Amino acid sequence: MKRLLLAGLLGLAAAAALPAQILINGAGATFPQPIYTKWFDEYAKVDPSVRFNYQGIGSGGGQKQILSETVDFGASDGPMSDENLGKAPRTLWHIPTVAGAVVVSYNLPGSPKLRFDGPTLAAIFIGKIRKWSDPAIAAQNPGVSLPDQDILVVHRSDGSGTSYIFTDYLSSVSPDWAAQVGKNTSVNWPVGLGGKGNAGVAGQIKQSPGSIGYVELAYARQNKLPYADMKNAAGHYVAASLDSVTAALASAKIPDDFRFSMVNPPGADAYPIAGTTWLLVYEQQKDAAKGKKLVEFLKWAYTEGEKMAASLDYSPLPANVQERVLARVAAIKY
Amino acid sequence: MSKPISESTPPAQRPVRRWPDVSFRLVALLAALSVVALIVLVGWELYSGSRLAVAKFGPGFLVHSRWDPVSDEYGALPFIAGTLVSSLIALVIAVPLGVATALFLTEMAPVRLRQPVITVIELLAAVPSVIFGLWGIFVMIPFLRDHVFPVMQSVLGFLPFFRGPIYGVSMLAGGLIVAIMILPIITSVSREILRSVPNLQREAAYALGATHWEVIRIAVLSYARRGLFGAAVLGLGRALGETMAVTMVIGNRPDISLSLFAPGYTLASVIANEFAEATSDLYLNSLFELGLVLVVLTIAVNALAQLMLRTLAGPGTGKVN
Numbered sequence: 001m002k003r004l005l006l007a008g009l010l011g012l013a014a015a016a017a018l019p020a021q022i023l024i025n026g027a028g029a030t031f032p033q034p035i036y037t038k039w040f041d042e043y044a045k046v047d048p049s050v051r052f053n054y055q056g057i058g059s060g061g062g063q064k065q066i067l068s069e070t071v072d073f074g075a076s077d078g079p080m081s082d083e084n085l086g087k088a089p090r091t092l093w094h095i096p097t098v099a100g101a102v103v104v105s106y107n108l109p110g111s112p113k114l115r116f117d118g119p120t121l122a123a124i125f126i127g128k129i130r131k132w133s134d135p136a137i138a139a140q141n142p143g144v145s146l147p148d149q150d151i152l153v154v155h156r157s158d159g160s161g162t163s164y165i166f167t168d169y170l171s172s173v174s175p176d177w178a179a180q181v182g183k184n185t186s187v188n189w190p191v192g193l194g195g196k197g198n199a200g201v202a203g204q205i206k207q208s209p210g211s212i213g214y215v216e217l218a219y220a221r222q223n224k225l226p227y228a229d230m231k232n233a234a235g236h237y238v239a240a241s242l243d244s245v246t247a248a249l250a251s252a253k254i255p256d257d258f259r260f261s262m263v264n265p266p267g268a269d270a271y272p273i274a275g276t277t278w279l280l281v282y283e284q285q286k287d288a289a290k291g292k293k294l295v296e297f298l299k300w301a302y303t304e305g306e307k308m309a310a311s312l313d314y315s316p317l318p319a320n321v322q323e324r325v326l327a328r329v330a331a332i333k334y
Numbered sequence: 335m336s337k338p339i340s341e342s343t344p345p346a347q348r349p350v351r352r353w354p355d356v357s358f359r360l361v362a363l364l365a366a367l368s369v370v371a372l373i374v375l376v377g378w379e380l381y382s383g384s385r386l387a388v389a390k391f392g393p394g395f396l397v398h399s400r401w402d403p404v405s406d407e408y409g410a411l412p413f414i415a416g417t418l419v420s421s422l423i424a425l426v427i428a429v430p431l432g433v434a435t436a437l438f439l440t441e442m443a444p445v446r447l448r449q450p451v452i453t454v455i456e457l458l459a460a461v462p463s464v465i466f467g468l469w470g471i472f473v474m475i476p477f478l479r480d481h482v483f484p485v486m487q488s489v490l491g492f493l494p495f496f497r498g499p500i501y502g503v504s505m506l507a508g509g510l511i512v513a514i515m516i517l518p519i520i521t522s523v524s525r526e527i528l529r530s531v532p533n534l535q536r537e538a539a540y541a542l543g544a545t546h547w548e549v550i551r552i553a554v555l556s557y558a559r560r561g562l563f564g565a566a567v568l569g570l571g572r573a574l575g576e577t578m579a580v581t582m583v584i585g586n587r588p589d590i591s592l593s594l595f596a597p598g599y600t601l602a603s604v605i606a607n608e609f610a611e612a613t614s615d616l617y618l619n620s621l622f623e624l625g626l627v628l629v630v631l632t633i634a635v636n637a638l639a640q641l642m643l644r645t646l647a648g649p650g651t652g653k654v655n
Contacts, residue, residue, distance in 0.1 A: 058610025
């Protein structure tokens with residue numbers, strides 16, 4: 001017991017002898033949590049004097065906490081509303097980190113490769129198209145035998161960035177959807193069942209013949225789910241992949257405040273249902289030491305860190321966006 | 335505790351040490367008060383967190399059934415109905431099952447069998463909620479959808495409760511999973527109640543020539559009914575607040591449907607689902623108000639149960655609490 005105590009005291013003394021480690025706290029979105037965690041792990045090797053603590057409590061929590069300045073940076077899967085941004089005590093910047101795609105998965109006999117355009121997909125999710133044998137689906141899928149079966153729509157029941165991207169896409173391709181339902185992290189779904197998380201939706205699809213739903217691309221790839229090619233704004237059917245998402249980002253119109261939606265961009269190779277996730281940082285950092293370390297980290301993340309994105313099934317930012325984001329990071333004051 | 339009193343002190347002047355008594359009373363009082371304070375604090379936090387929604391929607395919040403985060407319109411009715419219906423289903427299944435199990439354990443089972451069965455039931459209580467949910471998604475739901483629900487529909491389809499399309503995930507599945515989860519508490523409380531029935535009762539009934547079943551019915555069950563009702567109320571309390579497992583199998587659809595095969599939604603589920611990503615103030619306030627509704631609902635149901643318990647009281651009834 002005594003020896004243990006002594007060892008503990010020695011350990012404490014040793015810890016105290018090290019230069020003080022700076023702890024930077026962040027909280028928010030869960031979608032990018034795997035890549036952020038990877039970045040923090042890797043960055044610990046680059047700069048051992050700083051440690052990051054990120055809590056994936058959801059975008060709502062991330063926005064709240066950065067507004068009340070209980071964390072050093074926030075993270076959100078959807079851009080903040082003007083109303084919420086207005087509550088910030090100083091200028092609060094959105095900076096996009098990585099992008100991800102949402103894919104449409106389904107359960108049909110033989111798992112054929114399906115193709116959809118936006119209006120058809122919206123009609124299915126709004127409940128106008130109720131059968132797989134509907135001519136609108138058949139017209140886009142020549143040669144595929146579609147059963148005369150009811151379509152069972154499955155959506156996320158928990159609020160999520162995935163739902164935000166998906167409903168954002170449906171709103172952009174279907175005026176009916178935009179008017180009746182709209183876009184948000186959770187919406188009032190006209191039809192269908194809610195599954196909790198990607199796993200809940202995927203599980204429901206796997207088990208229900210005739211079902212259709214949406215999951216993150218990363219989840220669909222890791223679990224080998226079939227997913228549809230989507231018709232983009234240029235009129236091509238494009239498969240979801242890391243490259244087609246980066247292509248979408250490259251052709252998306254991105255305003256100066258980075259609060260943008262990248263669904264249905266004009267690029268010829270762009271996959272249309274994709275979105276970014278943002279970090280929320282103040283232009284003027286409160287704590288100079290922390291601010292300096294945060295900026296150093298961000299510069300590293302946008303150069304070295306982005307290279308790790310693909311290994312975790314996130315799409316890195318294209319060069320043109322990366323440049324703009326780095327310029328914004330360099331403008332953070334501390 | 336007591337030290338030997340030194341001989342020089344005459345017994346009459348023995349100093350009376352009051353502080354252990356006083357401090358113990360104080361500690362006990364503080365402990366009791368802190369529970370009350372906690373409840374009041376929770377209530378206050380829920381109320382103050384939901385003020386925007388209360389001001390905007392008023393009592394209409396309770397009767398409107400539209401829940402739309404996009405247009406910032408919120409009504410709690412489907413969630414209230416879902417919570418009540420799923421808990422009721424759970425009780426209807428779990429109470430007979432739990433009481434019968436308890437009867438078997440106390441009145442019939444060979445002594446050697448008792449402990450193993452009790453252990454298994456208590457293990458059921460130790461399984462985390464999310465595990466029940468996963469089991470529900472991957473095992474229970476497919477089984478219900480392919481084998482149980484179609485049979486129920488063909489036999490009971492003349493009732494409106496068993497019509498409509500079968501998805502598997504449904505109000506009935508939600509109720510079933512809650513039933514499994516509240517079974518341990520109902521069984522073990524019932525067992526304690528039944529064990530407290532004096533043997534004299536049983537012997538008297540036997541002496542009158544009653545059969546085993548008659549003994550259980552007349553001497554045991556009627557003696558213990560008040561206590562058994564209490565066990566059901568304890569189970570109900572847990573059923574109302576059950577969150578994770580229900581969310582995973584109930585379908586999460588804020589609709590009110592007569593059919594038990596249709597998906598539903600509960601108060602606890604919608605809070606768990608949507609709280610993390612709720613960004614607008616009114617949205618967050620409405621979720622808080624759902625929490626407030628759940629607390630009030632639980633208190634109301636318990637109060638009602640207490641009232642019913644009182645009417646059950648009579649000569650010869652067992653006592654709980």
